[in-house]
Amino acid sequence: MKISRLLGVALALACAPATNAHAQELLAPAPERTAGEGEGPYPTLLITGVTVIDGTGTPPAGPIDILVKNNKIDSYYPGAAPADVRNSAARILDASGMYALPGFVDTHGHNGDPGKAPDATYGYRLWLAHGVTTVRGVSFQWGPGQPDVSDARRSEANSIVAPRLIPYAGFGDKWDGGAVDSPAKAHEWVRWAKAQGYWGIKFFNGYGADVFAAAFDEAEKLKMGTVAHLAQTGVAEVNARKAVELGLDGITHFYGHSESLLKDHAISQYPDDYNYFDEQSRFGWVARLADQVVEPDSEEWDEYIDFLIENEVTLSPTFNIYSASRDVSAARNRDWHARYTLPSLMDFYAPSATNHGSYYKDWTTEDEVAWRKFYRYWFDLTKEFHRRGGRVTAGSDPGFIYQTWGFAYIGELEMLREAGLSPLEVIRAATINGAREIYDPLGQEPPFGSLAPGKLADIVIVPENPLANLKVLYGTGHTRLNRQTGVIEQVGGVRWTIKDGIIYDAPKLLESVAQMVEAQKAKR
Template structure:
């Protein structure tokens, strides 16, 4: 991307890997015969407890009939023989729970330095029940492997979730910096013609250019989402961006700058340096001290404005959670077996790697972040309770957050923020799907368990409404009160994407083999 803009330079720093590094990513191998089964002429799932995604309570037992890649029958109790005759496969899900496939609205691939094979992340997503991912972007820089991956996934010729490709504003083309309204509209039309579903903004444009791009995106029926970085938030806060027509705000950026209690600009300390990531992220938590309090008139007016606008918020709470307790994040259960050594190297304190900012992380920093989260949780909770749509995004591959595991961590943090378990599942399924299809003016073909919907399903032996931890690939540790034995329970058993049945245990074994192979090379 050719530009002299300091905002775009900041974007390049923020996303981490260079365009050249992204060019070195390995191609995704073709799906092998043993990788997933189906789609089948007829698949029957027997005796499941169904959590259908809209917020309705669990119901079961239910037999689910799938033909090809669509759900064609839901039968409380048991399906008649006439509905199941000729089934090519049956899955015994008695006592298990079936949910719609999860939607991760904030995904990236790795880069050659940390996770060079995209199937590493794709398999981890699938192993955790994620059947749809919005890439913002999957790959940065010139070239469009994200479009190729999306097409191959749609055809089920690679092992991957359904991939919804967004492009970063100004990225990927050779037409220069879209720094005028006319040029912005031209870039949007170009991105649409390439096959991108939407645009990710980094506050790298003037308000006039931003407005033109958003207006053209609406005309082209493309979705828009923004990380409203500190480098541009003085001109475009979240309030301003939503006024201009933005569909979605991700992370926390732009919200607190919209709620300042004293003055129009953030008061940075004299030694603040955005390009020094410990300075940037260590200070972020102190921003909350400059904002109005939850429940104040200004706070409520802002929440009401967001709800009335129809904007969607995807907070990605998990991606910053290590800031509350970095020692815990370094020792997550899954790192030893499922996190690549190169990825652990990337996570370690670094002067260059994005998000690897714990160079001298103190108790004071962690306490500040814990306090910051309380205000951030309150904002999301108030927005949600007043009718706003919240979705689940994980932003994996940074800050000790490994693909798949990070997504379940996000669900746990949505629960911590105040959503009920059923509301968390809805955020992860139907609401996530609706966010992706809203700009197109379409009801999504997935996101809930209903006749006619795509067969995107998650089958789990344990009840996630009672304990979201049972969704982690490593499962949940508990003591059997009858035997006294310590057991590892849970984990997704099968993920069904587009009618193809994937054994989640095998997907995790494939990932563990990747980790072992890299360790052996070292």
């Protein structure tokens, strides 16, 4: 193995999210779901009086009664269900005046670790409380022995309080078969990951094109999904264009795009004192790539977007996870931190020389201005890709950079809106698009992701209209002045999240998280 390849692999592993001291400790198992946690599933469940936003882009319609049998949507009844249907329902959920959407799909999830969020159900509950019924973990935890696959199976059986969990493994992670340093090893590792129960693979850079090509080839044969975080460690050799040519399915974050669109150089230009292992240097300077790329709407820009679409790539931008970079003070002082963010997680978020993502040790106005400019290019690329027919999904990458589970996901929806997607397009990205990204490698239409007869009963019910204001999806709700009474009101928040036909009371889930936070504060 060449020295350059060894260095690349080492750097790739270094940029995996779990870089704090607790990374390889095992997360405590999620406790069994108790009798009081969630209702159902019922033989027949009738949800009454909702306006349906079905996830496909179809405009809202209502009022509608939705009949669920066991764990599948059976029928729609515009106006109201007939008396015999109402009388035979085992449970009637009165949602009059509310809005029903498909369960949200988070395509970029991680769980905590013993250092920052030691209880596996902390993140699971926050996801569910924000309407997220499916999460693709990329990975949920790093290192061998973690409960990625076992929690996925327990969630499938509904024996734990958790969204549906779709486990991906980091390329080369988890096993004891040595470094994945050749095409033969790549084939072997992918077969091993499939046999363990992983649905797909998350790639970092640092491997040669031959290793990537072998892994993508084997993954396609085994119907496993592939997504990549094309970090600076190897992007000079494998940028987004090259990775797609080799067979990559999806690109997460912004990595690889700018390096595919450089206007004056073959590789990105960094200052002489740049140090990738110093995360302030890494993240401070990556925003300056906006000064090195071709202009939006230029011939090269348009050709690159067409290339991505022709190759059926999915973009999961995770705009939210870097949002502190353009206003760190705002991110540090979000109104949910006091009640719902664990003290240990706030410790992890604070500026640190070791914790991944806690890079703003001396974050300046110049850094924030550079990031605001970078976002304009990133937004433009994503919007135009989407406008031309490319698939965009919603992923939150929680647990880093002041992005707490659940809240971070709604933040991503707001940023997709900021990028230029319409509210209906944002909901589609959050539902059917995410479901299809997960199920496309299997060659199947997903069983969830839209509200229609025959689909699984993954449903989010919200008192306020999210198309008018996405902020009503936050667990803390939306602050609004009642102009008639002069009273400041807190409105919105998800009322119920239904996953696999089980009704979860979202405020009750949030209260259980608040109790976790208070217990940790008391222990301290």
